Amino acid sequence: MTQDAQQLPGMISGGEPSATRKFDYTVIVWVVLLILLIILVANPIFQLFKESFFVSEDEAGGFTFQNYIDAFETDEYYKPMYITMMLAISVGSISLVVGAVMAWVVSRTDIPCPNLIRNGILASFVTPPFLGAIAWIFLAGQNEGWLNKWIRGLFGLSEEFYLFDIFTMKGVVFAMSLYSFPLVFIVVLAGLNNISSDVEDAANVAGGGTFHTMFSITLPLVAPSLFAGFILAALEAMILFGIPAVLSIPAGQHTMTTQLRAFMVSEDDLLGLASAYAMPMLILAIGMVWTRGIVLGRRGYATVGGKGGQRRPQKLGAWRIPIFILCLIPLVCAIVLPGFALLTTSFMRNLGGGLEWSNFTLWNYHFILTNDAVRVSIYNTILLAIMAATGATIVAAVSAFIAQRKLIKGHQYMGFMATAPIGIPGIVLAVGLFAAYTKQPFVLYGTLWIMFLAYLTKYLPLAYQTANAGLSSIHPELEESCRIMGANRLQVFKDVTVPLFKTAVIASWILVFMPSLRELSASVLLWTTNTKVISVVIVDFYEETLLGPISALGVLLLLITLVAIVAGFRLVGRDFMSSSG
Amino acid sequence: MLKGIIAGLLAVALLSAPVFAADEATMRAAKKEGKITWYSSITLNIAQHICNNFNKKKMGVKCILHRDGSGKLYRRYLQERKGGIYVADVVHTSNLGHFLNLKAKKIITPYKPAGTDNFNPKFVTKDNYWTILRAGVLMPFYNTKKISAKDAPKTYADFLDPKWKGKIVHSHPSYSGFVTNGMINIVNKFGWDYYKKMAKQKPKIVQSAAGGIPLVARGEAWLGAGTTSYSLLKLIQKGEPLKPIVPPAGLALVTSPNGVFTKAPNPNAARVFTDYLFSMETMQLLADYFLYVGNPDVKYPKALPPLNKINLMAIGGAELKKKNKPTRKMFKKLFGV
Numbered sequence: 001m002t003q004d005a006q007q008l009p010g011m012i013s014g015g016e017p018s019a020t021r022k023f024d025y026t027v028i029v030w031v032v033l034l035i036l037l038i039i040l041v042a043n044p045i046f047q048l049f050k051e052s053f054f055v056s057e058d059e060a061g062g063f064t065f066q067n068y069i070d071a072f073e074t075d076e077y078y079k080p081m082y083i084t085m086m087l088a089i090s091v092g093s094i095s096l097v098v099g100a101v102m103a104w105v106v107s108r109t110d111i112p113c114p115n116l117i118r119n120g121i122l123a124s125f126v127t128p129p130f131l132g133a134i135a136w137i138f139l140a141g142q143n144e145g146w147l148n149k150w151i152r153g154l155f156g157l158s159e160e161f162y163l164f165d166i167f168t169m170k171g172v173v174f175a176m177s178l179y180s181f182p183l184v185f186i187v188v189l190a191g192l193n194n195i196s197s198d199v200e201d202a203a204n205v206a207g208g209g210t211f212h213t214m215f216s217i218t219l220p221l222v223a224p225s226l227f228a229g230f231i232l233a234a235l236e237a238m239i240l241f242g243i244p245a246v247l248s249i250p251a252g253q254h255t256m257t258t259q260l261r262a263f264m265v266s267e268d269d270l271l272g273l274a275s276a277y278a279m280p281m282l283i284l285a286i287g288m289v290w291t292r293g294i295v296l297g298r299r300g301y302a303t304v305g306g307k308g309g310q311r312r313p314q315k316l317g318a319w320r321i322p323i324f325i326l327c328l329i330p331l332v333c334a335i336v337l338p339g340f341a342l343l344t345t346s347f348m349r350n351l352g353g354g355l356e357w358s359n360f361t362l363w364n365y366h367f368i369l370t371n372d373a374v375r376v377s378i379y380n381t382i383l384l385a386i387m388a389a390t391g392a393t394i395v396a397a398v399s400a401f402i403a404q405r406k407l408i409k410g411h412q413y414m415g416f417m418a419t420a421p422i423g424i425p426g427i428v429l430a431v432g433l434f435a436a437y438t439k440q441p442f443v444l445y446g447t448l449w450i451m452f453l454a455y456l457t458k459y460l461p462l463a464y465q466t467a468n469a470g471l472s473s474i475h476p477e478l479e480e481s482c483r484i485m486g487a488n489r490l491q492v493f494k495d496v497t498v499p500l501f502k503t504a505v506i507a508s509w510i511l512v513f514m515p516s517l518r519e520l521s522a523s524v525l526l527w528t529t530n531t532k533v534i535s536v537v538i539v540d541f542y543e544e545t546l547l548g549p550i551s552a553l554g555v556l557l558l559l560i561t562l563v564a565i566v567a568g569f570r571l572v573g574r575d576f577m578s579s580s581g
Numbered sequence: 582m583l584k585g586i587i588a589g590l591l592a593v594a595l596l597s598a599p600v601f602a603a604d605e606a607t608m609r610a611a612k613k614e615g616k617i618t619w620y621s622s623i624t625l626n627i628a629q630h631i632c633n634n635f636n637k638k639k640m641g642v643k644c645i646l647h648r649d650g651s652g653k654l655y656r657r658y659l660q661e662r663k664g665g666i667y668v669a670d671v672v673h674t675s676n677l678g679h680f681l682n683l684k685a686k687k688i689i690t691p692y693k694p695a696g697t698d699n700f701n702p703k704f705v706t707k708d709n710y711w712t713i714l715r716a717g718v719l720m721p722f723y724n725t726k727k728i729s730a731k732d733a734p735k736t737y738a739d740f741l742d743p744k745w746k747g748k749i750v751h752s753h754p755s756y757s758g759f760v761t762n763g764m765i766n767i768v769n770k771f772g773w774d775y776y777k778k779m780a781k782q783k784p785k786i787v788q789s790a791a792g793g794i795p796l797v798a799r800g801e802a803w804l805g806a807g808t809t810s811y812s813l814l815k816l817i818q819k820g821e822p823l824k825p826i827v828p829p830a831g832l833a834l835v836t837s838p839n840g841v842f843t844k845a846p847n848p849n850a851a852r853v854f855t856d857y858l859f860s861m862e863t864m865q866l867l868a869d870y871f872l873y874v875g876n877p878d879v880k881y882p883k884a885l886p887p888l889n890k891i892n893l894m895a896i897g898g899a900e901l902k903k904k905n906k907p908t909r910k911m912f913k914k915l916f917g918v
Binding site: 076079137141142143144145159167249250251252253254258262265266267268269350351367370371372373438439440443445446528529530540541543544545546547548 | 646647648653727799800820821918
């Protein structure tokens with residue numbers, strides 16, 4: 001084995017003497033990473049592509065273009081694409097405005113309790129969107145929504161009157177924006193923190209007021225972050241499954257993700273059609289990520305003074321309290337109201353009853369805790385989240401380390417490989433994994449492994465970015481001095497890098513663990529009887545409209561998430577959520 | 582005195598002995614297998630209740646429930662079969678058409694559950710590929726807090742009154758075999774024109790047949806176009822403000838078969854479990870849940886109208902098989918999802 005490894009680098013790298021003299025990990029590392037990339041990305045996407053050209057209905061199906069014709073010819077399949085594009089643009093724009101304004105307020109002004117706002121936004125970031133959507137049915141249902149009833153009562157209006165109707169496309173846009181604007185906030189905040197206040201101060205000195213400075217100086221400087229934030233939020237709206245499944249199907253409107261799932265669970269074998277249907281989504285998503293990369297790559301011109309310059313908060317004056325209240329509105333809508341709605345509904349005996357003690361019950365909790373599927377799903381959810389977080393963090397840490405320390409040839413491609421899956425929507429990835437690993441000889445379907453692969457692929461880019469950002473702050477001099485003292489790379493890694501690197505590793509672990517707890521869009525196509533997860537059970541229950549048990553399960557899921565966050569705060573400190581930049 | 586005690590003990594022993602007659606060898610083999618997976622489309626709480634009761638028997642066989650809609654269960658099984666994965670042992674859905682397909686491909690295997698000799702002949706089959714576990718009707722209903730008995734629709738056509746626009750909830754035939762079945766009956770009677778007009782009423786679309794009930798119970802919708810009679814009557818018993826509508830044109834009868842998979846990974850446990858499904862205990866449980874069953878000895882709740890008192894619409898398996906796909910397609914076309 002050692003012999004092989006010594007010979008191979010020479011063959012591949014062109015036989016530089018330095019590479020062959022001592023043991024080199026180049027080949028092993030490359031082969032392992034390549035295999036991983038093939039399993040996680042290349043094979044599923046290839047199978048997806050292949051299936052899209054084959055007849056799936058009968059088992060000896062031949063080559064065909066029919067899937068593409070079916071997918072794009074009929075109105076009823078074409079319309080979800082149009083609706084999805086509209087959703088993406090609307091959600092992107094709303095999130096951009098809300099997220100950017102709040103980032104500016106938190107970063108640049110003397111707003112009271114900026115940490116409250118920041119933590120609130122992070123809390124909405126980790127709230128499962130499908131839970132938010134379900135809660136908003138209780139809040140803004142056209143006839144029985146609490147907000148509608150409250151307004152009717154307040155103004156003595158008739159039963160027919162309603163202000164909100166969550167089962168509409170506007171409702172979908174609203175719910176999606178609530179859980180997408182934190183993406184803009186995080187990106188723009190990072191952008192703002194990179195700009196020194198000097199230029200803003202200069203504008204102030206020259207006589208510009210707070211808002212004038214914001215519009216003429218700050219805004220242009222953070223333009224790339226704004227654009228990146230918009231793309232992220234729009235992309236999220238495009239690939240989200242939970243909210244449209246909850247809100248737009250009852251409204252009689254599919255989006256691309258719900259239509260894709262409808263193909264996958266149809267009585268007829270429509271894998272080919274689903275694969276063809278997934279293609280535009282895949283291409284669009286990758287295109288969007290690519291555009292974002294280009295724009296962010298040019299951020300150089302914005303970071304004039306680096307992070308160095310001092311930042312002085314702008315005075316908001318009389319606007320201070322009104323703006324603070326305005327900033328609380330999205331947070332109340334994203335966390336406080338939904339949390340309250342889920343909690344109270346979870347204790348209701350009759351859904352037709354109200355908030356009276358006579359209507360109090362623990363039945364919903366009893367129901368979920370005695371339900372086999374729920375018990376299995378709790379176990380699976382936690383196990384999968386641990387597996388995904390650990391797997392992704394190990395791969396990410398190793399690749400980031402290699403890339404940062406330029407350890408092997410082609411290290412500059414490490415980042416590309418680890419972040420290759422970044423544009424692939426979860427549900428598209430799931431169709432690909434399904435196509436790749438449900439047939440002999442690689443049957444992973446029916447096991448937790450296929451879901452592990454999905455989670456690993458989905459969250460690897462996030463883990464990599466976090467690890468990479470953390471590692472870039474550790475100077476290689478420390479490692480180099482140990483190497484000079486005679487330690488080998490492994491020892492240096494273990495005794496020097498790892499301890500310094502620990503915070504970033506833990507942060508990346510938690511950043512994968514938390515979204516894994518609520519992963520839905522891939523799981524919903526890959527689960528089987530013994531591999532259910534909580535999010536899938538909630539959607540399952542929703543299909544039976546078991547609103548009480550769903551609320552109880554939602555409260556449980558939020559509690560688990562809360563524990564993870566508190567643990568994260570304890571271990572890494574408050575900023576771990578935004579450390580990925 | 583002693584005699585009395587012994588007699589009493591004997592009686593208890595006799596009563597608690599398994600009423601289903603799996604023979605010793607099957608029982609031993611089933612124990613070795615240890616579990617049985619049931620793909621079932623009956624509402625989750627009933628399915629789970631049956632599984633829990635079965636598990637409480639401590640027969641050394643654990644019931645694993647996989648509850649989903651008829652269409653999704655069918656797809657899932659075929660998909661798993663394609664990949665050479667065999668998880669499910671016993672299958673129960675509301676789509677007789679699927680069972681015809683499964684039988685044609687020999688995916689299910691004949692098994693006559695113990696104790697079904699005296700069953701209503703409509704619930705058993707000659708070749709024993711399946712036995713009807715339960716029957717119900719697709720029932721329209723309304724919220725009594727929102728609509729008075731006087732104003733409530735009396736016929737199917739009444740649902741098309743413009744005043745109910747946006748206030749109706751309708752379940753999805755791609756998910757629910759119960760609804761597919763009911764829709765075919767209604768189309769047979771009134772033509773697709775009825776659903777074209779129904780689509781104009783902009784009903785909220787839920788997936789499961791029983792899924793409309795909570796929305797109407799909350800008052801979020803006021804009317805349900807049709808739900809499983811058993812879920813509805815059970816929730817009315819629980820005190821939800823709901824009431825069934827019995828149109829003079831009749832209600833669609835839906836019979837839901839149960840069968841054993843040929844490639845069941847736990848074939849003996851599958852038979853033991855199937856016997857349990859058709860045992861007096863489960864039959865009575867289903868009756869208590871307002872379902873009609875084949876066993877003539879069960880006692881039905883008073884609120885459940887006897888089947889022979891209802892004007893019924895019914896179709897056979899062959900018709901269901903033929904019209905299944907066109908019905909789902911048409912629904913998607915009319916209702917958008």
